[in-house]
Each structure stands twice: as C-alpha cells, then as structure tokens.
Amino acid sequence: MTTSLKKLVTAVSTSVALMGAGYAAADIQIGIAGPMTGPVAQYGDMQFSGARMAIAQINAKGGVMGEKLVAVEYDDVCDPKQAVTVANRLVNDGVRYVIGHLCSSSTQPASDIYEDEGILMITPASTSPEVTERGYELVFRTIGLDSMQGPVAGNYIASLNPERVAVVHDKQQYGEGIATAVRDTLKDKGIEIAMFEGVTAGDKDFSSLVTKLKQADVDYVYFGGYHPELGLILRQARQAGLDAVFMGPEGVGNNDINTIAGEASEGLLVTLPPSFDEKEENQELVNAFEAKGEDPSGPFVLTSYAAVQLVAQGIEAANSQDPFDVAAALRSGTFETPIGTVEYDKAGDMKSFEFVVYEWHSDGSKTPLN
C-alpha cells in the first residue's frame, strides 16, 4: 500500500515537474546527470540531494537574474554507454548547464558531447585527471584530482620523520601515478626510499613482498592502488609480524577493506576529501539537510551543492546565460561555496583542493589527523 502510494506521488510529482519545465520557458534548466540506479546509486543519491538543495535555496532567495532554476534529472547508471544517451537527451531537451556526471568513465564520453554542443558541465565527483586534460572550455569540477593526493600523503609521511619508507603500487594508472607522486615528494624532503615496487592487481599472495618489507626494516609503507590488494597486504603483514604503518589513497578508504583485512586495518592512514559538513560555517546548511531528513556527510553532497552555486554565481558574474560567457566568468573570478573559496585554472580544475589525512579504524570509522 505504502509503496504504491509512493509510486503514485512520484508519478504525479514527476508529471508536474515535466509540465512545469514545459510551461516556464523563461526558467533556467539545470541538468543533473548521475546514477539513480545500479551498483553506485548510493553515490548518485548524494549528488542529487546536494544539487536539489542548492536549487531550492537559490530559488528561495529569488533565483538567478530574476529567473528560477529548474532541475532536470537523468539516470546514467554509471555506464559510459548510458551516459552518452543521457548527454544526447540533454542536448535535445535544450539544457545548457549540467551537474555531473559522477563516474569518471561516464563523465569522459559525455563531456565530448557537452563541449561540442555548447553545454557547461561541472562534475562534483570525477577525479580522473584525464577529464580536464583535453583543453575543453566548458568542463569544470568541484573535486580534487588523483594527482593532488600524492603530495599530501608524501608530506604527511615526511612530517612523521620516518627512517625508511617503502612505496608499493598496483602498476595501474591511478595507483602508480599516486605512488610516484608520493615517492617524488618524499625524495625532495630527503627521506630514504627503501623500496619502490609494483604488485600485480588481482594477485592474492603477498608473502614475498611482506618478507621483503620486513627485511628492509621499513617503518612506513605507502600503497598506491585499491582496497582488494591493500587489504590482503595488511592482513598478511600482520600475520608475518611486520609492524610498519601503512598509508593509501581514497581508493582504499571504504568499508570493504575491513572485511578483508579485519583487525589489521586499524591504524591505516588514508587521504580523503575533507568532511565539509563538519565545517562550522556550513552548520546552517547541514541543519537544512537534516530538516529534510537527508544526510549531508557523504563526500559528494556538498560538492554538488557547490557546483549548482557556481553555475548560478557564474551566470550572475557574466551577466549572461551563454555557457561560454559563464565559463569565462568562472575562470576569472573567485567564488565562495560550502567547499571553500573556489578559483579555477585554465583546465577547469580548482586551483586548490585539500585532501585530509585520516586514521582508519577497523570498525569503519575514521578520525582526521591534520
């Protein structure tokens, strides 16, 4: 009964929204494209909830240039093929600003279409450096890059005055990239790198590696890669009695590492985007989310909120609704958002995006260290 009622309400509200979009031609349409269904739908929920909240709050304050913002939502299932279909639908619907997509693999092909069709895109979640590497004019993001994490991790390890550090990676673009950045940062600080070595992603037996780490008598190990390998390394290191401290990028920071490593994940260091919802200046906003029964603590809620705000502020700064003018305005101005002061470089990346070092606990919780 309740579910059918819910369906009815959704159906009615969707048709109302569609009608609204059809009638009010003067409104500014904001496309939100991300996964509503599929394996990473929980991340999509964060994106939609943040963007909807921003649209509602901006409209409550009178909209942008006297016009209301209207959300138009699309589901790409985090599938590159669906993302292209969604991008084409967006073009046909006449949307000129997109908040999305979420997965880098979706953002990449969709952004080709947006750039060609003159649509401004701000992704609140895609961290792959390639997204902004192609010299596109209309592509922006409100999140850091994979390549920014390495130096943060390297500097943190250096600040602990380690004697010998080992850097291990999974030989893949993401992992080796970050690991190389960590190694270079540490070398610049004059810290001895005892080992720089790759493992094969998908491998299960790391006993030889662990033995080697023990022999090298390292006190810190940085691992560039994902949780399946690091989880096993942690566990096998614990069993072999290696007492080094491990550190990894955001690719290892999810609860699956606890199911693999168990107790051994206690004390792991992880670099993650900061918890924007814990900042004092965002408390009013956090309360607004909580009043709606939504959780603002997910990593992509406030980045999506900021993305909508940036579109609105960009339109106002450019005093034009042409996406190219808005893009130029975004590149030249500085903007205040819940994720901090945003300034863009030529590529469409934020000039600074801090990553925070957390201490991971085996129950899945984490405490910030810097």
Next chain:
Amino acid sequence: MQDLLYFSQQLINGLTIGSAYALIAIGYTMVYGIIGMINFAHGEIYMIGAYTALIAITGLTALGIAWLPLILIVALLCAMLVSSSMGWAVERIAYRPVRGRHRLIPLISAIGMSIFLQNYVHLAQGSRNVGFPALIEGGFNFSADGAFEMSLSYMQITIFVTTLVCMTALSLFISRSRTGRACRAVSQDLGMASLLGIDTNRIISATFIIGAALAAVAGLLLGMYYGSVDPLFGFIAGLKAFTAAVLGGIGSIPGAMLGGLILGVSESMTSGYLSGEYKDVVSFGLLILILLFKPTGLLGKPEVEKI
C-alpha cells in the same frame, strides 16, 4: 645468518604457495592424462570450493560452534562435496556430449563453462571481495641476533602437510586400488580399456571428481591463507596451476607436484631478490625454457603415437 634466514623465509613462502598450486594442478594433469583435453573450468571449481568452505564456516560460526577441528572438517567436506558435484556435472553437461570430436570443440566448451561459472558466482555471491576468517593463527619464529625474524606459521605448515597427505593418498589410490588401475588403463588406451570391460565413462567421471575434490582442498587452504575470495579467485590460480602441470609434464601426477613447487619457489625468489614485477616474467620464462629443451615437461613421458 641474516641472509640465510631471509632465504629460508622466501623458500617457505614459495613452498607453501607451490604445494597449493600442485593440488590444483592435479586436476589439470589427470584430466589431460585420460582424455587429452585441458579443462579450463578447473580454476572455477577451485573458486567454488573456496566459496563453499567460506559459507560453511560462516554458517557453523553463526550456529555458535567454536571447536576449530570440527569447523575445518565440516567446511572441508562441504567444499569437497560441492566442488566434486560441480566437476562431475561440468563433465556430463559440457564435455561428454562433445567428446571424441575435434580437439578444439571440448576446449571451447571448457572456456565457455569457465565464463559461465565465474558469472554465476558474480550473480549469486556479488562481485565484491569477501573476507575469509583466519582460523589457524600463530606460528614459530626464528631469529638470530639481527632484526629480521623468520616466521613459519601454523597455516603454512597446515598447507604443506595437507598437500603431502593428499598427494600420498592419491598416489596410493592410483597405484593400488581397482579404480586406480582402471584409471591407468584408460589413460593408456581408452578404446582398448573399454573393450576389456572397463566402464570408461565412470572412470572419466571419477577423474573429474578427484581433481575437483583436491581443488576444493586447495580452495579452503588458500582462502584461509590469503584472507579473501572473489569470483575471479580461480582465474590466476588456475593459470598458475596449469603452468605447473605443463612444467612438470602434463599427464604425470608426480610432475604436477614438482612443477607446482618449482613454480612457487621461483616466484617467491624472484619477488624476494629481484622485484615482484618480474615474478610472472620469470615463471613463464622458465616454462618456455623447459618446453624448448624438454617439450614433454620435466617428468612427462614422450607421447607414443597410438595406432
């Protein structure tokens, strides 16, 4: 002294993993010895064994049973039972109907079966890594005055001893029992064995069942040793075990054991003294070298053309 301890530690690591490779390799080598086909779905049988053992362990722990030997034995029996039935079913469904056709047909059927089983587990168990509880913890530590401490865990001893027991039992079975004798007869000449009144279909099924049961033992042991399983668990292990079987001489049971140990030790020595990145390069390079100079593998007998 320090260096000696380090060397022994890498040797132990290599022997542990090598004996597990050998257990899986038996399945490849026996099937090849009897019907001359490579059962590419064997790695998946091993993966299913690991999953079954994990499910059994989780179930028993949930029931409040904490007595370790009971948990291990029940998990082992469940894994062997499920894997053996799978091995038997795979042969009945995918290989028997195409037996005796062109060599490529059963091979393609085997690859199809492997893809099917992998995706079946993806759907049934999810594609995430699942943690495997470490049931056997602790071990012996040896240390000289230096900082490096060599450790030999109870888990490694368990793997080694179990493999040894399984191999001895298998050798006795093949050389002494009636079914074992029939196995040897079928592997020498399938047609002749059938004329002499051996039920060859039964013997072929038995081969698949034995191979699958040993793979299940390896699945339980390695699941506990590594600490996690996922649906792709069997892919790399299957590839390595197949290499071990070819290295030792495909079709030969002692060859599979030797091949597994050589492969395991060469992998761990490469990681230990060179770099983990060259692990696979060295082990597959070794395979090519041995095949160049001894095409039948280390203990394989030269194939006599059957007329």
